[in-house]
Amino acid sequence: MKSALDIVILGLSITSSWGNGHATTYRGLVRELAAQGHKVTFLERDVPWYGGAHRDQPEPQGCRTILYAGLDELFETHAGLVRDADAVIVGSYVPDGREVGAWAQATAKGLVAFYDIDTPVTLAALENGGTAYLAADQIPGYGLYLSFTGGPTLTRLEREFGSPMARALYCSADPDIYRPDEQAERWALGYLGTYSIDRQPTLDKLLLKVAEALPERKFVVAGPQYPGDIVWPRNVERIEHLPPGEHRGFYTTQTFTLNVTRADMIRAGWSPSVRLFEAAACAAPIISDHWEGLDELFRPGREILIAHSTDDVVKALTEMTPESIRALGLRARTRVLAAHTAAHRAEELATHLREAIGRRAVVSRPSRRRVAAAARAGA
Structure with a gap:
């Protein structure tokens, strides 16, 4: 049996679907990750436009959800979660995403991945100086680039932008929620x-x-x-x-x-x-x-x-x-x-994370051997 992963997601929103398509994607994904035995924590910036009546699911199923007020609170209060996770995923359109991504890459001991729910928009912006949530020079620092867009874009992410590993992770549907219903045409x-x-x-x-x-x-x-x-x-x-x-x-x-x-x-x-x-x-x-x-x-x-x-x-x-x-x-x-169900996507995500974690371990082994050899030589 494959071991469970401790996953921290820093995403735009999971508690509010108001004016964004991110929340429904995250909800299905974390629910199915939990069903498959993984531990998921979701960190969301508490912003006024996703609060109040627009917060249509304040306690999503399958994850621990934490709202934070700003970067200071995130960096000071939740560093331990990010440091100790097997995998940290930073999403597109996260407020102050460049700073969040840089902090996650510097803080996490495990894999840090980027989940781009807006890949074509992101890449178009990167050609003109980048976005508020991602700079081109940050991409090589993400051990895995998860993209809502597949096809040739994945090759471009690796060859042109230096991603160590780019994989498609499309959106999905929950067939228990989205199912046929015989109703009269409206x-x-x-x-x-x-x-x-x-x-x-x-x-x-x-x-x-x-x-x-x-x-x-x-x-x-x-x-x-x-x-x-x-x-x-x-x-x-x-x-x-x-x-x-x-x-x-x-x-x-x-x-x-x-x-x-x-x-x-x-x-x-x-x-x-x-x-x-x-x-x-x-x-x-x-x-x-x-x-x-x-x-x-x-x-x-x-x-x-x-x-x-x-x-x-x-x-x-x-x-x-x-x-x-x-x-x-x-x-x-x-x-x-x-x-194309959320269960399919959760399984694909876990597979991609394990592959990226494995690649990271292989790359780091020679460095550890060199450090050990240098220590012996200096003894």
Whole structure:
């Protein structure tokens, strides 16, 4: 039996899903890590916008969660946790992440890894001086780079940025939470996602213009931060925030759900969103924009539909039979159950951590031998 790992995660948020996709990913991951016997501590910066009513899961299952007020408290109070862990994982978008990462690399005796839930955005920023949570010269100091993006990006991280080991760790879905539910259609097509200026043209093309073309059908867009100057067609309902507990009901009352990808992620490819897996786990038939690597996750035409134009979506809504639409969603759920659950990701993470820990031990052995030989020579 493989030994359990003591893991400390410094992430953006696990207690609040408000305006971020990090929390749901972390929640599933730590729950399944705990189920597999690992010990997990999650350190989260206590910030006002994730507090109060926005803190929708103050005590996540599977980990000890600690909120800290700032860097001084983190460095002074929680150094022991970081020092003694088998593996410390610093996440993307952590407040003052550069300082947190530098401290973790200097403090931890075990492996220090970086978990990038925003890899394409990160790499684009690194080309222009870096981000507030990661500098390019910090990457070689992380013994493992866990990336939400797979494919050629992993090779680039190792060759161009000097990562000792880069591995994909995609998001996932919990099939116990995200599952089918026979409900009457409420919307013909819906989209769930925080506003993003680079996603908006695709949302306009694949949902808003479709709503205009099909005025007798109902549509919905859920998510915060949409500007007040957007003109929504009358048959498009707006939901400002949809907590995770309501996602399943959202997906299972749509004929189709829409997946729209950020521009940086389209350029990188191999960058699935958590909403993609969650909707598929609900057997919600999915229409998506196209990006490289999507066909390695779901089979186009069999498990997912790819749309390039407004007409593509209109045809799906008006020409496909209810039976073929339902079969599309069920095949997507089968794929998720086989490869994309939180349990799969937790197992992959533990495997990557053990490999990186093993590599680190091999690299350090010659140094220990040289130190011992030097000591004997000086005796």
